[in-house]
Amino acid sequence: MPATELLAVVERDGFVESEHRGVAVLIDPEGRVIEAHGPVERPFLARSALKPLFAATLLERGLVELEPAHAALASASHWADAEHVATAQAMAAALAVDEESLRCPPMQAPDGTQRRFAHMCVGKHIAFAAAARALGVPDGYWEESHPLTAVLREGIDGATGERVPSIARDGCGALVFATTPVGLARAFRRLAPDGAGGHRFVGDAMRAHPTLIDGAGRPDAIVIEGTGCATKFGAEGTQAMVAPDGTTAVVKSADGARRAGAPVALAMLERAGAIPEGTLERLGEPLGLVQRSAGEPVGLLRPVV
Template sequence: MRLDRQTGAATLDPVPTTELLAVVERDGFIESQHRGVAVLIDPDGTVIEAHGDVAAPFLARSALKPLFAAALLDAGLVELLPAHAALASASHWADQEHLDTAQAMAERLGVAEDGLRCPPMKAPDGSMRRFAHMCVGKHIALAAAARALGTPSDYWADDHQLADVLRQGVATAAGEPIIGLAHDGCGALVFPTSLVGLARAFRRLAPDAIGGGRAVGDAMRAHPTLIDGAGRPDAVVIAETGCATKFGAEGTQAMVAPDGTTAVVKTADGARRAGAPVALTMLERAGAIPEGTLERLTEPLGLLQLSADVAVGRLRPVV
């Protein structure tokens, strides 16, 4: 359902067809089920696997951050050091590393903390800082790009020049038109794509790609803990597999293997926990990452179900 922001009228879109993607088991009982949609493309962009309606538009939320960073680089609006390109792609947890990188990035790009749209969050010292917001890297990059365009005010607005730059960047990378927009939780814009479109866009982050996408992908692979935080799922997957991966709110996970094979998962219930395991399962099946990768990462990814300290079940992909 979508609401017209002026009239309040509701428009009902057809509910995309979903499939069962993963289950959570405990002592032989199925406790939870995660339905959704998932797609796997080969390095040439051909669909290898499709589960559910992978052509329907959806909001990838923070999984778009690497594509936004790449669009700004390709447009020549910003120059980003690798650590800063990683932070622009990140959804971090306000570790000191994140705060220090945000401070250095803002100083280098000439961006003031109080000019950012993202709300203040708690920093490691207990203070409330915009630099501690999980989306701050994206906002610093957007603010710097808006200044380069000569329109530094309200860089988050629907009608700002920057919206066209981001829309066109995502559309070009996805190979499909972008119709409409929405507003992310951090105050920035977010654009709809199909699952297949997002996969083809993420494929541009692979090591053999060119342009801004390659630069952003290299930055993500070089700085996994800036993307998510030490020990958290995206950081674990990047460090252990060489895949560039990014989650988005409400259950999106996009992941490109070193050879360019790309998986995208969107859970219908909005849960994050099924995304990386399902993506890794599909990449293993395609031979893009070594067999047994998911099994090796089961504990680091927090997929075990415990009784005290004894494993009695796990989250298991079923695609």
């Protein structure tokens, strides 16, 4: 990211302890850019922020049928809470997917065992495995040559309004598609309550099941529960967030840290009038933005855009 802007700072007793630089974009419900900070038309890897768009693509192509909780898990990056593992088991059973056929590696489940169902990306992988079987090629859904890759790429092309310029390998073993921040914002806007088809279904599922998206008390769940926005973080500092009226923000932190994404997105949405004034202040404590000394507030992670 050769050109970035200062997005947020962490202050403590008058000192700026840390700075988060990156890019950020805000679009209105019609897809027009309201704010642009940094090179928002330069491709990047949104990582797991693409998951809701993948789930919507599979639904719209008729390759999977998902109940809302399973659509939420397909969009999630969870932390292997009991709720997540149980939902993964139920989703796999509903789609007739065997756990050992999944590409995502095993992680520790709440009972201490190593399970693929405990991996944070398991919902996406279950959906991919079911879709691959529907395409007649059940093996190797993570390969670039697999027909599922073309389906997903076409779905991202259509949702962003841009051609995917390149493909990379995600941490979970699946593929990830490069997008631009503004393209991602236009795609994520489709998840709003006035969206259509699979995108609206997935957005509604995210709003209905916030703790499946991230986990109870974790940032995405806090924002969804506290604002009605559908939001998703991606590894290495991506945050995409669509307000109930369709105004959409995308943030990419250059340092890869997650913590600035949600507050910067909320600040932009609040400034645009898409969420109530004072929302960021109200959520500052649960989001961990308040800096403390022996329990006493002494500073804040504060957006500067």
